[in-house]
Amino acid sequence: MPTLSATELTELRQRLARTQATVNWNKTQINAAYQAVEDYIEDHKLEISAAIDTATSPIVLSNPIKKLLVAYYFVQKALRDGAL
Amino acid sequence: MTTHRIPILNWATKPDVSGNVFVEAYDVKASNDVWDRLVTIFNDTSTRLGLAGGFTIPKNYVSAPKIIVVWTATATTGDVVWDFDYRAVGGNDAESLDQTSNQESVTVTDTAPGAAHRRLEASMSLTAGNLAIDDEVEFEFFRDGTAADTMAAAAILFNLLFEYSDV
Numbered sequence: 616m617p618t619l620s621a622t623e624l625t626e627l628r629q630r631l632a633r634t635q636a637t638v639n640w641n642k643t644q645i646n647a648a649y650q651a652v653e654d655y656i657e658d659h660k661l662e663i664s665a666a667i668d669t670a671t672s673p674i675v676l677s678n679p680i681k682k683l684l685v686a687y688y689f690v691q692k693a694l695r696d697g698a699l
Numbered sequence: 700m701t702t703h704r705i706p707i708l709n710w711a712t713k714p715d716v717s718g719n720v721f722v723e724a725y726d727v728k729a730s731n732d733v734w735d736r737l738v739t740i741f742n743d744t745s746t747r748l749g750l751a752g753g754f755t756i757p758k759n760y761v762s763a764p765k766i767i768v769v770w771t772a773t774a775t776t777g778d779v780v781w782d783f784d785y786r787a788v789g790g791n792d793a794e795s796l797d798q799t800s801n802q803e804s805v806t807v808t809d810t811a812p813g814a815a816h817r818r819l820e821a822s823m824s825l826t827a828g829n830l831a832i833d834d835e836v837e838f839e840f841f842r843d844g845t846a847a848d849t850m851a852a853a854a855i856l857f858n859l860l861f862e863y864s865d866v
Contacts, residue, residue, distance in 0.1 A: 624745070632743060638772075640776065644851075648835045
């Protein structure tokens with residue numbers, strides 16, 4: 616299971632903290648949260664890839680395109696109203 | 700006996716080249732866009748971020764030197780580790796301003812405010828005998844983002860003060 620590097624975690628923490636008027640978590644807690652998301656995505660990325668292939672059949676999107684697709688989806692989803 | 704405090708951030712202040720220490724208008728991080736004076740931001744990283752500078756020891760300095768850190772944050776949990784490395788250089792044609800090491804390194808760990816943007820004050824005592832009237836103090840002031848620094852937000856530096864007694 617890949618571990619997020621210190622540099623990757625720094626970037627993620629900074630991006631999140633900049634959006635908040637108040638930050639009520641510490642580095643250890645938010646690092647663990649990001650690693651949990653990383654672990655879940657890694658565990659399920661083949662399922663996501665297969666679901667995309669089924670949806671786009673007969674064309675098969677490349678892996679870099681699938682990564683961007685999923686990334687943009689999550690960015691938009693985070694900005695929509697309502698629960699995650 | 701009088702205790703004095705003088706600001707030591709001035710024209711000689713320079714952030715390091717990391718890109719994670721920089722001057723910013725306070726209203727970027729503040730919730731109410733009223734006080735838009737400049738502050739220095741020390742980002743949340745896992746490294747040691749520095750701000751270099753210098754000041755002169757005043758004519759009425761006698762004892763009890765300290766560095767006072769006035770800061771705040773949007774975070775309400777976690778600790779910040781502040782370090783102050785310095786060398787005091789005195790005399791006329793006697794000592795070099797280009798020495799290879801610091802004279803003393805002091806540190807303090809301070810906790811994030813109970814509510815975002817509350818004024819915080821942390822102090823570090825210096826060795827009194829290291830300083831003399833008219834000395835040029837060369838310093839580097841750090842946020843040490845390694846293990847003991849747990850605050851997951853930028854530290855907002857409002858002021859850095861030299862405190863001393865005239866007795």
